[in-house]
Amino acid sequence: MSFTACLRSELGAPDSNSSKIVLPGDPSYPLSTLTYNLAIQRNSSAIVYVSTANDVSEAIKCASQFRIPVVARSGGHSYASFSSSPHGLIIDVTNLKDFSFATNHVGEIGEKVTFGAGLRLGDLDMALQDHERAVPHGVFPYIGVAGHATCGGFGPTSRMYGLFSDHIVEMEVVIANGTILKASEKTNPDLFFAMRGAGPSFGIITSLTLRTHQAPTNVILFEIDYQFPNSDVAAANLYHFQSWGSRSAPSQMGLRWSVKLNHTANSLTPRRLNWKLRGSYLGHLGRFDRVIDKLTSGFSVKGEVVKVQLYDWLESVRALGGDRALSSEGINPSNHNASYYAKSFIVRDVNPMSYSQWTTFTKKLYDISAGIKTSEDLDWFVEIVLVGGRYQGQETGVRGSGSKTTSFGPRDALLLFQMGGFGPKGASLDHGDLMDTAKVTSDQVYDSLGGGRKELTGYNCYVDSEFSADRAHREYFGEKNTEILKDLKNVWDPLRVFSHPHSF
Structure with a gap:
C-alpha cells in the first residue's frame, strides 16, 4: 500500500468540490498549497482537511508509516511558510471550529472556553464577545488560534494580561504515534510545556481550553x-x-x-x-x-x-x-x-x-x-x-x-x-x-x-x-529551554514525524 492509498483507505477518496484529501494534480491543489508568504512556496505530497481529532490521528499514522514529514496548518500565516512542507503532509485543521463556554453547577457561564483549533483570532473574538469575555493576542484577525498558541502570542493588551499562550489551561493534542491525549499543567505537563512555545515540533492541537478575562469597556x-x-x-x-x-x-x-x-x-x-x-x-x-x-x-x-x-x-x-x-x-x-x-x-x-x-x-x-x-x-x-x-x-x-x-x-x-x-x-x-x-x-x-x-x-x-x-x-x-526541548523531542517524537526547518 502506498502513502496515498493509506490516506484514502483511512480518510476517504478525494472529492473535487470539497476535498478532504488534496493531491498534486487535483484542481484545488494550487490554492490548497498557496502560502501566506508568496516568496516561500512548497509543494506538499498531500493536504488533508480534517473534521475530527480521529482524522488527524489516522493521517499521522499513515505519514509515520511511510516516513512522510508532517506539519499542521491552522491559519497558515507562518512568516517562513512552516505550515507547508516540501514533499510532506499538511494536516489542515480549519474545519475544527466547535466553541463552548464552561458553565457551573447552576448553568452560569464561567471564565473558561473550549474551542477547535481551526478558529481564527477574529472568529474567537466575536464568539467571546457574546458573553463580554476577551483574551490577549496579535492584531491580524485571520491568524489561526493554534499557531498563535504555539509561538507565544503577544498583542496590544499583553502588558496587562500576558501572552495568548499563558491563558491556555488545557489542550487536546495528537502526538506522533497518533494517540489523542490531553495536556495541561497536571496532565502530561512536559508536553504542555513544549507545546506552548515549540508546538509544531511535538504534536497537532485539535482543541484548546482558555482562561478568559472580562472584556474591557473602554x-x-x-x-x-x-x-x-x-x-x-x-x-x-x-x-x-x-x-x-x-x-x-x-x-x-x-x-x-x-x-x-x-x-x-x-x-x-x-x-x-x-x-x-x-x-x-x-x-x-x-x-x-x-x-x-x-x-x-x-x-x-x-x-x-x-x-x-x-x-x-x-x-x-x-x-x-x-x-x-x-x-x-x-x-x-x-x-x-x-x-x-x-x-x-x-x-x-x-x-x-x-x-x-x-x-x-x-x-x-x-x-x-x-x-x-x-x-x-x-x-x-x-x-x-x-x-x-x-x-x-x-x-x-x-x-x-x-x-x-x-x-x-x-x-x-x-x-x-x-x-x-x-x-x-x-x-x-x-x-x-x-x-x-x-x-x-x-x-x-x-x-x-x-x-x-x-x-x-x-x-x-x-x-x-x-x-x-x-x-x-x-x-x-x-x-x-533548547536542551529541555531536545530531550522532550526524543520522548514525544523520536522518529521526527513532525518536521520543519527549525524543528527540534
Missing part, C-alpha cells in the same frame, strides 16, 4: 505622527521612549513605533522616514491624557495627533486589525498574501539599549532611507514595540503565570523590534529584487542592534526564514 486607540529631522534627534527621542517605557508606562498602555518610508512618484527621489507612535490604553480619556502627556512632554519634537478615539472592546480589535472584517468566513486568502521577509530583535529588560546603541541604530535607518529610491512597491518597515517594563514596582503581564510552564523564551523582553519588507498584496511571486532589498536592509538594521550576539533575542512568531535550526533555537528559546 479602549482608547491613538496615533501621533513625528518627523525627526536626523538620526541624532531620533536617537534622543527613542532613548527617552525606552526610559519612560521601562519604568513609567502603566500596564494598561500598549505602545509601538511604526517607522516606514514615504512613497515618492519619482524613483530617483530619496524616501523620507515617517515615524508614527501608535498605541492602546485600557481606561478613561482623562487618565489617558495624563499618561500620554508624561511620555510626549519628554520628546524634543512636537508630534501631530492624528487619532485619539474611544472604542468598545470588539470595535478596538477590528480597528487594530486594519478595520478588516473579524469573521474569516468567505475570506479569499490570495487577497491577503504577499511576498515578504521579516526578522525580529528583542531588547531585554536587564540590558536596555544605551544612548550610543540608539545612535548606531537610527543612523543605520537614515542611511537606508537615503539608499532606497527605486519604487513604491517595497513596503519597508521597522516596528519598535514596548513589551515589558515595570510600573510602580510591579512586573507587566508578559512575565506572567506561564513563565515557568511554557517554553516561550524571552520573558524579560522590554522592546520587540520587527524589521522587513512586503511586496504588493496578492501579487505574483516575481519579486526577487524586492525581497533581496528587504533581506539586506533588515540584516543591516538587525546588525546595528547587535543581533546574533546573544541568546533569547528573537520572537518565534516572527520567525526568520534565513536562520538555521541551531540559531533559531538559541535566539527564540535560549540554551536552557
